[in-house]
Structures are given as structure tokens and as C-alpha cells.
Amino acid sequence: MNHISVADLLVFLAYFIIVSVYGYLIYRRKKTETDGSSKSFFLAEGSLTWWAIGASIIASNISAEQFIGMSGDGFFAGIAVAVYEWVGAAALIIVAVFFMPVYIKNKIYTMPQFLQNRYNSGVALVMSIFWLFLYIFINLTAILYLGALAINGLLGGAYFHEIMLGLAIFGVVIALGGMQVVGYTDVIQVGVLIAGGLAITYLSLTIVSDKLGFGQNALMGLNLIIKDAPDHFHLMFKKPPSGASAEQISKYLILPGFAMYASGQWISNLNYWGCNQYITQRALGANLHTARTGILFASLLKILMPVIVMLPGIVAFVLYKHGHLPQLIDGNKDSAYSAMLSFLPSGLKGLSLAVLTAAIVASLAGKSNSISTIFTLDVYKKYMNTAASERKMVWVGRFTIFFAMAAAVFFTWNDMLGIGSAGGYTFVQKYSSFVSPGVLATFLLGMFWKRTTAHAAVVGIITGFASSVFFNQFAVQVFGTDTILYSAFPNSAGEYEIPFFISLSWSFFITVLVMVIISLRGPMVNAKAIEIDQSMFRLKPGSVVMIAVVLLLLSAIYVRFW
Numbered sequence: 001m002n003h004i005s006v007a008d009l010l011v012f013l014a015y016f017i018i019v020s021v022y023g024y025l026i027y028r029r030k031k032t033e034t035d036g037s038s039k040s041f042f043l044a045e046g047s048l049t050w051w052a053i054g055a056s057i058i059a060s061n062i063s064a065e066q067f068i069g070m071s072g073d074g075f076f077a078g079i080a081v082a083v084y085e086w087v088g089a090a091a092l093i094i095v096a097v098f099f100m101p102v103y104i105k106n107k108i109y110t111m112p113q114f115l116q117n118r119y120n121s122g123v124a125l126v127m128s129i130f131w132l133f134l135y136i137f138i139n140l141t142a143i144l145y146l147g148a149l150a151i152n153g154l155l156g157g158a159y160f161h162e163i164m165l166g167l168a169i170f171g172v173v174i175a176l177g178g179m180q181v182v183g184y185t186d187v188i189q190v191g192v193l194i195a196g197g198l199a200i201t202y203l204s205l206t207i208v209s210d211k212l213g214f215g216q217n218a219l220m221g222l223n224l225i226i227k228d229a230p231d232h233f234h235l236m237f238k239k240p241p242s243g244a245s246a247e248q249i250s251k252y253l254i255l256p257g258f259a260m261y262a263s264g265q266w267i268s269n270l271n272y273w274g275c276n277q278y279i280t281q282r283a284l285g286a287n288l289h290t291a292r293t294g295i296l297f298a299s300l301l302k303i304l305m306p307v308i309v310m311l312p313g314i315v316a317f318v319l320y321k322h323g324h325l326p327q328l329i330d331g332n333k334d335s336a337y338s339a340m341l342s343f344l345p346s347g348l349k350g351l352s353l354a355v356l357t358a359a360i361v362a363s364l365a366g367k368s369n370s371i372s373t374i375f376t377l378d379v380y381k382k383y384m385n386t387a388a389s390e391r392k393m394v395w396v397g398r399f400t401i402f403f404a405m406a407a408a409v410f411f412t413w414n415d416m417l418g419i420g421s422a423g424g425y426t427f428v429q430k431y432s433s434f435v436s437p438g439v440l441a442t443f444l445l446g447m448f449w450k451r452t453t454a455h456a457a458v459v460g461i462i463t464g465f466a467s468s469v470f471f472n473q474f475a476v477q478v479f480g481t482d483t484i485l486y487s488a489f490p491n492s493a494g495e496y497e498i499p500f501f502i503s504l505s506w507s508f509f510i511t512v513l514v515m516v517i518i519s520l521r522g523p524m525v526n527a528k529a530i531e532i533d534q535s536m537f538r539l540k541p542g543s544v545v546m547i548a549v550v551l552l553l554l555s556a557i558y559v560r561f562w
Contacts, residue, residue: 008348012357019188041394050291056182060362063146067309069334070310074313075333078314080255083255084265088269091266096543103280103284110377112125115457119453120454123457139428144167144412171368175364182362196358201307206218229314232314239256249490267436275443278370313336364405371401377393435461435465436468437504437507441460446530451525452519453522468507486506
């Protein structure tokens with residue numbers, strides 16, 4: 001089932017050689033500039049084109065947690081899980097139109113730099129340290145663990161640690177070349193990801209058509225899964241009534257229908273796409289029009305992602321339901337994607353291996369570069385060696401990449417953080433969500449309300465964290481299971497739980513309220529307020545067309561599958 005043929009190895013080797021040679025050529029061409037300029041190394045200042053920015057954003061975003069986690073949720077819940085991608089596409093429009101002009105006009109290169117310019121160095125330092133811990137011990141570790149798990153399953157299950165080391169080394173090698181190498185190799189990575197991912201989805205649909213007796217017809221396969229699993233093709237889950245099944249409740253807990261669209265999904269996505277060094281870094285070195293076009297291009301690509309990472313999970317559900325997927329032991333949703341790959345013929349397993357590797361390595365390299373950027377520019381340069389030369393900062397950045405990846409491998413080697421028991425996708429979402437309300441509130445009010453104070457920012461970050469912990473861990477015990485704020489439901493362990501996105505919404509609302517009250521005690525205009533000029537938000541015709549296309553596509557999807 002997991003046999004890798006010579007053809008598979010040749011396909012994967014071709015991918016590896018192309019990415020490695022192209023990355024080396026980019027590095028050689030830019031070596032003098034990259035080695036001697038920190039902004040070139042960390043930001044590829046002015047050298048990334050719009051299509052490289054857009055491709056790099058998607059390549060860095062789509063990783064093992066999407067292929068394994070989202071495909072698994074597609075198996076369990078269906079198309080509703082695509083909300084992460086499709087609301088993300090809309091959130092990218094907001095970031096392109098409203099966030100990027102603020103960053104670029106104020107020459108912001110890192111997220112901590114924004115916090116220092118708008119508030120003070122204390123807020124910036126606290127968040128720098130937090131982001132470093134989050135990126136290393138939550139994001140890097142989860143990418144490594146899930147990536148090694150996915151590829152190991154494809155290769156037969158006996159090479160977990162060897163694969164982990166290989167992925168880490170590949171990611172480090174690309175990251176050491178700087179953002180220019182990361183950005184331009186990501187173009188190849190996302191090309192492999194999209195072409196290979198679509199090929200795997202197409203073959204999955206032909207397989208389900210064939211197994212159900214209609215021949216190898218992808219269009220027939222799509223019609224069959226829509227007809228055979230109609231509950232998997234609804235974008236909204238209704239609030240479970242009294243006496244609802246455990247499955248209905250479990251689906252609502254992760255995707256609480258209209259309630260999550262009210263604010264929770266927007267908070268999660270705007271924080272991820274607009275206040276995250278890992279994502280914004282690709283665009284911060286460009287001019288405004290290039291940055292905007294690149295982000296809008298990423299928004300277009302984002303609409304396509306569920307077809308690649310979620311649809312195979314629904315196919316797996318239909319095959320499993322009819323007894324055609326015995327390798328999916330006990331219906332384990334996180335094994336759905338790997339189980340589908342076992343059907344692939346010789347050569348295409350190599351392509352699937354290249355697709356997974358491209359997604360994982362691109363994310364590892366991008367995350368490593370962001371870690372080194374924050375540490376070097378916002379910690380080392382400001383607090384450890386203010387006289388550091390440009391070349392010195394580049395080498396500190398490279399050492400940081402080594403250290404971050406080594407730490408991630410160490411903590412992932414025997415799963416010291418419990419990623420496997422929590423579930424990789426849940427692991428990342430859970431710990432990231434504890435700070436997203438405070439971070440987003442601090443950025444939004446800092447950008448668009450001149451009265452916001454540094455004191456309010458500090459209290460807001462603490463309030464966001466505390467309220468997130470409260471709603472996730474203690475609210476049910478204090479207020480009960482059914483209140484005006486929320487309804488809690490029993491999870492798979494029998495414990496009452498508030499849907500994640502509803503908890504996120506209330507945490508954000510409380511944080512904003514606290515920050516507004518504190519800021520009202522300060523001056524009408526804070527001394528560090530950002531000057532907003534309406535001309536910053538004017539769009540060129542090309543940008544308007546791209547936004548219109550994205551919104552029309554999203555509207556068509558929601559009209560069809562509401």
C-alpha cells in the first residue's frame with residue numbers, strides 16, 4: 001500500500017533538485033546584497049514581485065496542519081470547514097486595503113516595531129518575546145510533527161525521526177538564503193502544491209466514481225459525493241437542539257454556524273493575516289501597489305485551497321462509508337488524507353510526496369525567517385548590540401534560524417509538548433487563540449483610533465489572554481451551561497464546552513471595551529497616534545477588479561452551499 005517505486009523517487013528527486021538549484025541561483029545572484037543588508041536578508045526589500053509575494057503567502061500558510069487537519073475535518077464535518085479559507089480570502093482584502101497602507105506609509109518592517117512606534121518599547125518587547133515563543137514552540141513544532149507524521153505514513157511508517165530531520169535541514173537551508181530565496185522558491189513550492197494537489201483531488205474523484213460502479217469519471221465522482229453525503233455540503237451548522245446527537249454537537253463546537261461569522265472567524269483571520277510577522281513580512285519590503293496586488297493574488301489562491309486540502313477528506317468519508325477504505329482504521333479523521341494517497345498509482349505517490357514536502361518546507365523556511373527577523377531587529381539590535389553592523393545582523397539572523405529549528409526538533413522528537421494527543425490543528429488554534437483577541441484589539445485601535453494609549457494596550461493584551469482562558473476553562477463552572485452570552489455543550493469527553501469561536505468573540509469584545517474605557521481617561525489625541533490620510537486607501541483599477549472577482553466567487557460559493 002505504501003510502496004514507493006523508482007518512478008515515485010524520480011518525481012520527488014526532480015522536485016528537490018529544481019527547488020534547490022533555483023534557490024541557489026537566487027542566492028548567488030543576490031549574495032552580495034543579501035549578506036550586506038539586513039533589510040534585504042529579512043525583507044527582500046523591493047525585490048519581490050506581486051506574484052512572488054502572493055505565492056509566498058500561500059506557500060507559507062498551507063502546511064501539514066491544513067493537509068492533515070483540514071482534510072480530517074472535511075471527512076468529519078464536510079465543506080463547512082472551508083470557512084477558514086474563504087473567510088481568510090475576505091480578510092486578506094481588508095488587510096490589503098486598510099492594514100498595508102498604514103504599515104508601508106510608516107515604514108513598518110516588523111510587528112513589534114509597529115507596537116513600539118504606536119505605543120512604547122515595553123509593549124513591543126513583551127510581544128516580541130511572546131511571538132518568539134509562539135513561533136518556535138507552537139508553530140514550528142506543530143509543522144515539524146504533523147509534516148513528519150504525514151510523510152512517514154506515506155512511506156510506510158518507519159522513518160518518523162529521519163523525515164523530521166530531513167524536513168528541518170531542508171527548511172533551514174532555504175531560510176539561510178534570506179527572504180529573497182524564501183520568496184522566490186515559494187513560487188515553485190506553491191506551483192507544486194496547487195498542480196499536485198489538484199491532480200490528487202481529480203484522481204480522488206475518479207476513484208470514488210470507479211469504486212461506486214460508474215467508471216473513472218471525476219465529474220461523476222463529484223456528483224456522487226454531493227448526493228451520497230448531502231450533510232457534508234452545507235456551510236452552516238444549526239445550533240444543536242435538545243437531544244441532539246454527539247456528532248451534531250461535535251460539529252457545532254468546532255464550527256458554530258452563524259455565530260462564528262458574527263465576529264469569531266473575523267478575529268481569528270484578521271489577527272493571522274494582518275498582525276502576524278510570518279505573513280505580513282512578505283509584503284512589508286515592497287511598495288504599496290505591489291504589496292496590495294500580491295496580497296489580493298493570495299486572496300484569489302485562497303479560494304482554491306479547500307479543493308486541494310478539504311475535498312479529498314469528503315471523498316475519503318464516502319469511500320469509508322461504503323467499505324472501500326479499510327486502511328482508515330476506526331474512521332480516524334486525521335488519517336483520511338494519507339489513506340486517499342494510498343490509492344495513487346506509481347509516480348503520483350512521488351508527486352504527493354513532493355506536494356506535502358513543498359507545503360511543509362515552505363512553512364518551516366518562512367516561519368524560521370520570521371523568527372530571525374523579530375529576534376535580530378527587535379531584540380538583538382535594540383537591547384543587546386545597538387552598534388551591530390548590517391553584516392553582523394545578517395549572521396545573527398542565520399544563527400537564530402539554526403537555533404530555532406534545533407529547539408523545535410528537540411521538543412518534537414519525542415512529542416514533549418503533547419501535539420499528538422491534542423491533535424496538531426487543535427494544538428495550534430488553541431494556544432494561538434489565547435492572545436489573538438488582545439493582539440488584534442491593540443493593532444486595530446492603534447491604527448484607527450488616535451486616543452488609544454500605551455497603558456490601554458498593555459491592559460488589553462493581558463485582558464485578552466485572561467478572558468480567553470476564562471471562557472475556555474472556567475466560564476461554564478461560574479455561569480452555567482446556558483446564558484445570554486453563550487450555550488455550552490458536552491464534548492467527546494463529556495465535559496461542557498463553549499464553542500471556540502464564541503469564546504473568541506466575547507474575549508475580543510471585552511478587550512476592546514476595557515481598552516476604550518482606559519483610553520478615554522487619556523488625552524483626546526495620543527502623542528504617538530498614527531496619521532490617517534484617506535488617499536492611503538484609494539485603489540487602482542486593477543485592485544478593484546481583483547477584489548470584485550474574489551467577492552463574486554465567494555458569493556457564488558455561499559449561494560450554492562449555504
